[in-house]
Amino acid sequence: MFDTSDEIKVEINGYEIKLLEGSTLEDAIKVSNAPHRKGTAVGILIEKGDRKAQSSREYTVRTSKGDFKIELHDTPSLSLERWFSDYEKYSDLAVRWVSRDAIAFGPFVSDTESVRGNMEFKAFELMFAAGGGDPDNTHLIFSRDRHIAEYGAPEEGTFAKVISGKHVLLDLNKNDRILGIEPFVEWEKIGEHISTTDLSTIIEDGAKIFTYVEVELDPEAPEGAEHFYAVTRDGTFNVDFVSTSFISDHRFQGELVAYENFESRSAGSVFVRTVGYGSGKLFIATDDRTSTIMHSVVGHVVKGLQLAKMAKTGQRITVEKSPHSIMLPGMNHLEAENEMDALGIEVVREGYVGDDGFIVSQAPETTMDILIQGKVVLTGVDPDHLVKIELYDDLAQKTLDFFRHATEMQYKPVGVLPVLMTYENTYIFKAEKEAEKYKEILPENTPQGKVVAGEIGVTNQAAKRAGMVGVKAEDSDLFGPTGEKFANTNIIGRILEMDKLKNLKDGDIMYVVENSKEEE
Incomplete structure (x- = not known):
């Protein structure tokens, strides 16, 4: 146990925690289990003086399902005046009722003067409403869809709109409540701030810490x-x-x-x-x-x-x-179906449909479309048709930037390399995406004396056929993997399973995936 006089209070990502005096950023992150990736910057704000709600047009509404943000209308109104003076009183309101069109929190006592008759409301707007015209039965009502209704709203109607976190508002039900409402005030106006990667930084009492976006x-x-x-x-x-x-x-x-x-x-x-x-x-x-x-x-x-x-x-x-990204290429069918079952997404298998089928594409391709349609079609290949590669990030960073863009490995875990031609002991590939038009391939990690079988080469900008990708099945001391001179060839990695290339022919597609560190 320790003396509470040795405590300090800080806020981290909007939540208050207590720490011992002399605690560091690292202590605050560990105690709060705040999201933070190693080496990334953390923001610290020390407020000076009182914040004025009137200086803010945006407010964060914290609920039992998460946070959303509102922005006040520009037009002055009695509702705005009421909000400025009383918004802190609405920091512990339960959901009174909910419908497809709106959700109400309350009741509470106010001086709201309501008007009778239907009014039209846009989606995601906020109003005060006196139920039955009784100001002792006032609610905060958020519209969830465009509609017409009579709520007992004042003549000016709504006074704010939801600008982010709309999915939170839609997820709320009768068991939820508002936990807090805070004005969002420009940090430049209210205190001193720093952005640092030094987790040994000592934290002051009252500091506000931000570890992620x-x-x-x-x-x-x-x-x-x-x-x-x-x-x-x-x-x-x-x-x-x-x-x-x-x-x-x-x-x-x-x-x-x-x-x-x-x-x-x-x-x-x-x-x-x-x-x-x-x-x-x-x-x-x-x-x-x-x-x-x-x-x-x-x-x-x-x-x-x-x-x-x-x-x-x-x-x-x-x-x-x-939402989190849905990217299923790189998994097998069984793994992907287990993941989609948890989201309620229907899965259709195509191509090689065995449980061990390695997924090389998904349709729809985008997370949003998959979530909207509730269905995804997955194309699998026999695992024997997938080739593991090792890429030399430390030796050919610029060329690998081109390679990953050309094969779409910067978007997906599985790279696609169409076979342009095969001859003797050489395989030449030409990616469908012409990334060489906007990515430099300057000479980098060029061979010295010999090219080893299995090494992946890319023709650099010193030659006309820049962007070609090649692999040789045998060592060579004359030409690079794409058939070019050594000076025109950048070595970017190596094929780890050369035996899988034996049956490739012109027009085939080679699917490649980076070897995971755990497998090395």
Whole structure:
């Protein structure tokens, strides 16, 4: 036991915890079990002075099912005045009733003056409503769909709208309740902040800590969501550039992404550039920006935007995603069906349909479409047709960036390499995706004296056929795996199962998968 006078109170990702005085960031993360990936930055805010609710137009509503955020309307009204003065009183309200169109929390006493008659409400808006015209029977009512109804709302109708976490509002039922309501105030206006990767940093009493950013992907941008999943596959967002209104991750610059969702890029919006120089860049808006026809909104930050605002160029931040990606290639049929059963998704097997069938494609391809349709078709191949490879990340980073883009391994666990030709002891492949048009293949890790059988070579930009991929079944001291001179060949890895290439012929497809570290 310890003296409570030695305690400090801190807030981590919106939840208050107690620590011993002198505790570090690492202590706070361990005690709270907060999401955090090794090496990523953590934001710390020390508030100075009182926060004023009136300075905020956005509020986080914490519920028993999760958080969602609302934004107040611009037009002054009595409802807004009531909200500013009393919002803290609504921090422990149970669901009174719920329907397909709306959900009500309460009741509570207010001075709401209601009007009789039906009113039209848009989806995801918020109002005060006095049931039966009685202000002692007032509720907070959130619309969940566009509809017409009489709730006893005031003349101005709604006073706010839900801007993120809409799925949380839709999931609430009679057993749920509001746990807290907090104004979202710009951190620049309320205190000192740092962004650090040093987990030995000592924490002050009252500090607010942010260890991750949670992004809710938008069903209106299924392909854009896949781009986001791929860029952040390792659970991080690389802060390659910081401006006054956004941070951006450039790992997939050059990739073409479909334009799907024209939407205001308000603070917290996640969007991708779809055309021109910089296509494929991923952005998180840290301030409001207008819509453009060059940027498609793919999701919204629902927690931890403060961390994005504090992040510095060159840092990485931890990212959590909702919903989680559905990427079944790389599994066998039995594993995939077990995973889909847990989500209530119907599975149809095609191709090689044995339980051990190695999945090489899924249809629909996107997570959003699979969730909407509730069904996925999986194409499997005999495991003997799958080739394990080892890639030399330490020796050929730039060329492997090209290779993974060309074979789509940057999006999927399984790479696709069509056989262009086979001759003597050589296999030549040409990826369907012409990544050489936007990815450099400068000379890198070129052979010295001899090419060993099984080594994977890529023709570099010193030769006309840049982007060709090749493998030789025998050692060679004359030409690289693609038949080019050594100076024109970059060695990127090796085939671990050369015997599986014996039956390949022109026009066949070789499926490749990286050998896991556990298997080495």
